[in-house]
Amino acid sequence: MTKPGFIYQVMIECAPELEEEFNSWYNEVHMPLVMKCGMMKGATRYRVTDAIETNAAKYTTLCEFDDRETFENWLRSDVLAAARANTAEVMGGRNVVWTARAFYEPIARFDS
Numbered sequence: 001m002t003k004p005g006f007i008y009q010v011m012i013e014c015a016p017e018l019e020e021e022f023n024s025w026y027n028e029v030h031m032p033l034v035m036k037c038g039m040m041k042g043a044t045r046y047r048v049t050d051a052i053e054t055n056a057a058k059y060t061t062l063c064e065f066d067d068r069e070t071f072e073n074w075l076r077s078d079v080l081a082a083a084r085a086n087t088a089e090v091m092g093g094r095n096v097v098w099t100a101r102a103f104y105e106p107i108a109r110f111d112s
Contacts, residue, residue, distance in 0.1 A: 011057035015095035
């Protein structure tokens with residue numbers, strides 16, 4: 001069985017008129033910046049669907065780390081500081097909101 005990683009989740013709301021620009025920037029600039037130092041194992045972005053009624057944010061990103069120490073080092077890294085500065089420069093004052101963030105430790109993994 002594969003050992004589950006630690007997950008950092010970021011949830012984001014974006015004004016409809018900014019979605020194309022936001023998604024291009026997030027995929028082509030922001031994610032490469034935050035992953036640059038190699039501490040993050042990988043990340044997957046999701047968009048909420050209308051399959052069920054929900055009040056969840058439209059976008060979420062799940063970032064995987066090997067352990068808490070690596071995540072905490074990433075939080076203090078120059079790479080993340082540069083990504084945050086770029087976010088403030090490009091998206092600051094615009095109708096894009098990081099609605100929630102959380103760091104999860106693995107409890108169990110279930111495979112079919």
